[in-house]
Amino acid sequence: MTPAEKRVADFMQANREEVMVSSAATIATQANTSDATVIRTTQALGYSGLDELRQTLAAEMRGARSLPDRLSKTVKELGAQPDAAFQRSVEVHLDALASLGKHVSGADFKQAVELLAVSSRVVLFGLGPSGAIAQYFGIQLNRFGYQTLNVGHTGLLFADDLHALRAGDVVVMLAYDRLYKELDLLLAEAARLQLNSILITDSLKGKLQRRVTLALSVPRGKARLLSMHTATMGLLEALLVGVATQASARIGTSLDRLNALREKLVS
Template sequence: MASDDSEEPQTAFDDRVEAALETLPPAEQRMARFFASQKQSVLLGSAAEIAALAGTSDATVVRTARSLGFESLAALRQMLLTDLTGTVSPGKRLARTLQETGNDSASALRHVVGLHESALEALKRPDMEAAFAQSIDILARANRRHIFGIGPSGAMADYASLQFNRIGLTSSALSVSGVALADRLLWLASGDAVLMMAYAPFYREVEIVLDQAALHDVPVVLISDNLGPLVADRVAATLPVPRGKADHLATHGGTMVLLEAMIIALAAKAGETAFDSLDRLSTLRGAIDKAWVKRGTRKK
């Protein structure tokens, strides 16, 4: 009989839980099953938050992780992350997404709009608002901002860098991979800040940027839906923005909304600097194309 591709695949973590279940006391059995069935919550939550969701104590959370053979909750998360990000190919992610949307265009539209509505709801949470305010303070104080992102996030890093520069906040995009990244990291210096969009798996480029930031005592603001718990001790603030369902095609609308909120918030912090920079932009455009002169500037 052909297998049902809509079912979640059995992972190495699931196998470990199954093998250990009979040896665990009842409270730890329940916790281990929670680990296996609520992987995203385990990845994103603290021990206390996981305990609250599971209806147990944070001591039970940590004890169960050790009973499953992990040195710590962080080590358990690392295996979960590997399972969630390393077992599903892009083609399978697309297939799972299409199984939910079908071939109907209207269904695809409703599906994606629903995902973005969920992401926007997450952006409204009080904890997100507090982390956002902290992140804006870090970015506004910096001498220079470096926005990191590769792949699809690279395009967003370029966009954020362009918009930050327009409001007078000197910025550069760390939007290349491989050895080309080295040239852009030459600009990183004490007094700067890094805005990082990064997701599991833990790419070498991410590790190098974090290492260089630590070397120069540069704070890092992380935007991610799954990497936060693994690098919590290496970043100054984390903004957990959902990118849709696990093992489905990632969606980036929530991240774009967050970046555009950052542009507005940073412009408010910059004050006259933002207006002066935009006036200069208008003048430069007019020098290139006289049609822009008709639009004028704030000062005229």
């Protein structure tokens, strides 16, 4: 996407209700671009035009978002037979990876890599399945020789997580759908300590991008179906490769030590 198209896509993501009732010209005015750019952006997102986009938005706004409902719709969409479900799931994953390149610009990716590469410690936040993905990212960074801290508790224990933050940390947050209390407090504490922060999200960029150093939009599959994390994993793996290009000597030393320890375990 061009910068103008990316700006339109971000506006659409953050202002769904307004997009439902606005013309291309009105959206263009709000996004400071042309109505032709609005149409091109809509098509780049996989829709034939604004009408199809509005239909999708209307279905999202009408539909329930419970897990049972998402499971039922996923089975209906992907197929009740295992082989059909497999093929359609692969297609959804491939579509998610393809759209990742449209949502994350080269400049934003480069900035994220640079923030991680020079960090003294990477703090990783995620709740539920996102927490498990954040932990995986942390393990890989540890192998690269980076210190990490997972902050994934809820309730009062999250105060202990916040208390562990320190100057020089870079905070990476995986957050989707809604602004949880824990995320809100983490953002506030990171701002108080003047920490660099990276938000990875599907729908919160418009609301939170002013509160973080960098916000990256990552799709999670089709709306109202079970969330799929292929694009998130793809982005995190790409960030690891990017960091490796910036700190190869440091990472090589760390991996040599890790390999020596592994050899002792199998000898």
